[in-house]
Amino acid sequence: xxxxxxxNAEGATLFERFGAAxxxxxxxxxxxxxxxxxxxxxxxxxxxDALMAWDADAAKRIDPALKxxxxxxxxxxxxxxxxxxxxxxxxxRRRQFFERIAGRDGxxxxxxxxxxxxxxxxxxxx
Numbered sequence: 001x002x003x004x005x006x007x008n009a010e011g012a013t014l015f016e017r018f019g020a021a022x023x024x025x026x027x028x029x030x031x032x033x034x035x036x037x038x039x040x041x042x043x044x045x046x047x048x049d050a051l052m053a054w055d056a057d058a059a060k061r062i063d064p065a066l067k068x069x070x071x072x073x074x075x076x077x078x079x080x081x082x083x084x085x086x087x088x089x090x091x092x093r094r095r096q097f098f099e100r101i102a103g104r105d106g107x108x109x110x111x112x113x114x115x116x117x118x119x120x121x122x123x124x125x126x
Contacts, residue, residue, distance in 0.1 A: 011066050015073060018047045022076045029083045044077075 021044040028036035062070075 011062050012069075014047055014050055015066060015069050018044065018051070018073055019069075019076070021047060022073060022080060025080050026076075026083065029080065029087060 021040050025037065025040035025044060028034075028040050
């Protein structure tokens with residue numbers, strides 16, 4: 001566990017970096033740039049891991065303004081998640097279209113047997 005000696009200064013730095021990672025993620029999503037998106041996701045994941053490693057005492061000592069900033073970052077993260085869900089839906093629709101024109105419009109059950117018919121389903125949870 002990371003023990004922060006200066007949670008407000010260290011938190012401000014982490015939050016600033018997290019905000020930059022969220023901005024980079026959004027830009028990459030809007031541009032459809034998978035390489036930039038992967039880099040932004042790695043940075044964001046590393047920062048979330050660092051924040052989650054805070055001890056309970058450090059989290060209690062965070063300045064209220066930083067808590068408000070964290071709430072704003074969480075909202076930005078949620079909006080980026082909506083973009084990801086939209087993009088996933090587009091990918092699924094295209095995949096389903098190509099499956100149909102290739103004559104593979106069956107859906108497989110858990111046992112691997114074709115159920116028949118075409119029932120679009122997302123392959124990942126968001």
